[in-house]
Amino acid sequence: MRGYGLDLRCAQSRGSYANPGGKLRIDMHGTLGRHFVLPVLDQFCTRYPNIELQIGMGDGLVDLVAESIDCALRVGELRDSSMVARRPASLEQVTCASPAYLEQHGEPRGVDELARHRAVNFFSPQTGKHYPFEFNIAGESREFHIDGTVSVNNADVYKLCCQSGFGLIQLPRYGVAQVLATGELREVLAAYRPNPSIVSVLYPHHRQLSPRVRVFVDWLVTIFAAARLDASSSQV
Template identity: 35%
Template structure:
């Protein structure tokens, strides 16, 4: 058995958490799987796995080798797919998506993606701050707002409307703003961006110009779930993504304010690392996401 085959078996053992299940998945006898791992460990001169009667786990060296193996095997599969246009995109696709965008827009539509690309396994990570795509092994990321110059390749796929709102309890205690100047007498739940370096500005379109407002806050958060929860609890006014907040407005848990003054929509883009070629699975997702935003009127 060559090293490349042994690496594939090692990844299968880790993914399945069992020698027996890996053997079954590869239609091999279990002794062949055991021998492949032993050959790898002898060749590398390190222990990759800790094996007990109840548990299988990786050593520190095993974890690093697993990451290298998955990247190498994935690149090999992508290269084959790139030059085999008759083969559908396949493989693991690691995504990083803002939490509110994932829950309100992308996840509800994923059954359609699965029907179109059944051979792609999605590994969806939700976070509210930019990640290091190369360092964390992410194939592509969805990002909100204007993008800073970087070595990443970006494609804008649309814009997401914003809405300004507050809970009925908050508005009963503090009153409902009737104009932008009224916001100076209110408090907000503000959202930290750029790893906590600053808060997200509130922006409105008024008299043909963009007006930025900084509303005083008693609490600042860096997580979209906490952001929504604070608004629902009456801790301040919110300006956030309409697709994420509209269900609360429809249910009467939040009330839209300043409906005649449009909040500035936020652009949304997909970013990937700069490579000589893009794996077909990445192109498949980017194309699907762009179509989704067109279908939902967000392009």
């Protein structure tokens, strides 16, 4: 969803760095925003009541400059090195399957067995191509494409299809922590977990001195640190 469907008005006056104001346009990775940011967003609005937040939610790429977006929250490798980036966290990745699927197909014990398994594939809305599965083998990251009868481009549907027994999925642990705890899904190939995915907050160079951008980015770093994820604040 590229449009700004959530408009939270905190106020409209402008201020100093200590009390910044004005409109702040943000684009967030959908599941990341819903899980980590939106549940505590009222804390930001209480602390900075003069900032009006305009939030777009989606998993697709956006052009920050062309669409006048002040900052974006993303997961994965950065494709645009012209952006300033802070990296507040990294997310552990897991590969999962449902008990019903494993009962029917068996549990893969190594990546050499993937050819006889099925996957729920996640495809890019822009290109239609399936994202590969990644596994860490002897310290080296390798990509695998696994056949499947269902492919989706929504994270919630991705998990539901796995729970329904359509095949393996691979995603950040936070997205399936609850169903792993209840046994609705089981982790497989834990010995080959892929490298963690980096969480990045991106903003154009000309926005980096904006007080409202700075306080929002600093706040994001704080909430990810509070979530006890592996955090850093390096810039690229």
